[in-house]
Amino acid sequence: MKLTRDQVVHIATLARIKLTEAEITMYSEQLSDILSNFDEILKRIDANVDPLILNELTGVWREDKAKPSYTQEQILANAPQAEDGCFKVKAVLE
Amino acid sequence: MLKMGQISSVELTKDVLKHIDNTDGKLHSYVTVTKGIALDQAHAADKRIKAGKATPLTGIPAAIKDNMCTMGIKTTCSSRMLENFVPPYDATVVKKLNESGMVLLGKTNLDEFAMGSSTENSAFGITKNPWDYERVPGGSSGGSAVAVAADQALYALGSDTGGSIRQPAGFCSVVGLKPTYGRVSRYGLVAFGSSLDQIGPLTRDVTDTALVLNAIAGYDSCDSTSVDKPVPDYTKALTGNIKGLRIGIPKEYFVDAMQSDVKTVIEEAINKLKGLGATVEWDMSLSLTDYALATYYLIAPAEASANLARYDGTKYGHRTTDGDSMWDIMEKTREDGFGAEVKRRIMIGTYALSAGYYDAYYKKAQSLRRLIWEEFNQAFSKYDALVTPTSPTVPFKLGEKANDPMQMYLSDVCVLPINIAGIPGLSVPSGFVDGLPVGLQILGKPFDEETILRIGHAYEQESDWHTKKPALK
Secondary structure, X not given: OOOOHHHHHHHHHHOOOOOOHHXXXXXXXXXXXXXXXXXXXXXXXXXXXXXXXXXXXOOOOOOOOOOOOOOHHHHHOOOOOEEOOEEOOOOOOO | OOOOOOOOHHHHHHHHHXXXXXXXXXXXXEEEEOHHHHHHHXXXXXXXXXXXXXXXXXXXXXXXXXXXXXXOEXXXXXXXXXXXXXXXXXXXXXXXXXXXXXXXXXXXXXXXXXXXXXXXXXXXXXXXXXXXXXXXXXXXOHHHHXXXXXXXXXXXXXXXXXXXXXXXXXXXXXXEEEOOOOOXXXXXEOOOOOOOOEEEEEEOOHHHHHHHHHHHEOOOOOOOOOOOOOOOOHHHHOOOOOOOOEEEEEHHHOOOOOOHHHHHHHHHHHHHHHHOOOEEEEEEOOOOHHHHHHHHHHHHHHHHHHHHHHOOOOOOOOOOOOOOOHXXXXXXXXXXXXXXXXXXXXXXXXXXXXXXXXXXXXXXXXXXXXXXXXXXXXXXXXXXXXXXXXXXXXXXEOOOOXXXXXXXXXXXXXXXXXXHHOOOEEEEEEEEEOOEEEEEEEEEOXXXXXXXXXXXXXXXXXXXXXXXXXXXX
């Protein structure tokens, strides 16, 4: 399983990571190596069973009741940029 | 555990802090040392002990892996992405330990975002193995393992997604426990692989592990994967008697790449268990063991790619400011903030989940997971516990596997399947090869930590590996 440069760039775009050219080359080789190893292993077995849900925990809900939470100050304390009680980012819509 | 009558928590804490000062320049177990907080807590603990309100952990200096949130104290996950992140809340395990009167010495080093097997992937420096400074301590909980091995903490917490408590425990000659999935709350543990992660103790001996587990285990409504089962007193399981316990030794864990000296140490340890009265059956088979590596390295990165999508430079963490648009800044933030191994795993995970590949990779891995789990269940209908080596080799040299990801991943073959199945696993010191530690791994049924602790403790009483300490020259 050899990944092309285009495939690696596509994955990086999906993952929202701006890789350098050197990294694209490196990851292309490493990912190809790793995935080839897995291909080899996976093709040896036919597996068509339901996925596992550990401890059979499904549909775990909490009561629909509001509880005390954090202050705006606490939540903004780690913000890279904040203004007027809001997180500040570059425009989302052009 | 120390008898608190003979020494105060303040004296003990001061001693350990001084020792950290003297040794951490070389070892680098700690990312952050919380001296002021530790001394305040020690004072409070001494008052509490005098008032007769102590728990077994009151006043005992401990370290916490730096991927668990500690309110008001930097929590970095050893990543530039969270270099200055100060959580506004405590992880549930931290809250519980605080309630029991913990003295927090600091936050320990790890592979970035818990991704690695050597602690070489930390953005803030390498942690060294105290038994040989040129070798890795294992990972990702390397800092915690070394802190305990080198007496820089009396116990520590680590996290284990694919062996990250047990493997470094084995490499550093300390006890490490990964509890059953759902036994300990993950609230406040920075998520890596949410269906695999568990928090657990690293300690000098099995009794201490039982004491820490007593304090941290239990249902938590803040963790929807936490199981509402009562927590027994795990110390009561340490009877010293393992007569009649049926132990299986799965042959697939004695891989080709296993060092023959390590094999000898493990075989001696298993024979000791037989000598203690357990029924040992060699060469039983867990035929799906070979598939665990691929299963793990598809599921874990897939879950990681989803869990790490939150690091976008918006609400907290690193932001690269030099960029023209929202996407440009986000992509540069993640490029700058994450290290190579983290990016590698995000890429593998993204690929495995992407359109056209989801069925071949992720869905298949999930099916394999059920088959592996069923195989363990079958084994546990015949055996009370399974025993294996923790690692096929002694700790490897720093840099030895850093450039070959596949080699690094292969070093975890003995520990990975346990997270896939969600069962508990304990690593105990079982000897040395050329002065380098070898760990013995004991596996149990879900929520049967009592049996594996009992076996580990019984073995410990008959050997003295856990009393050996590194020279720290």
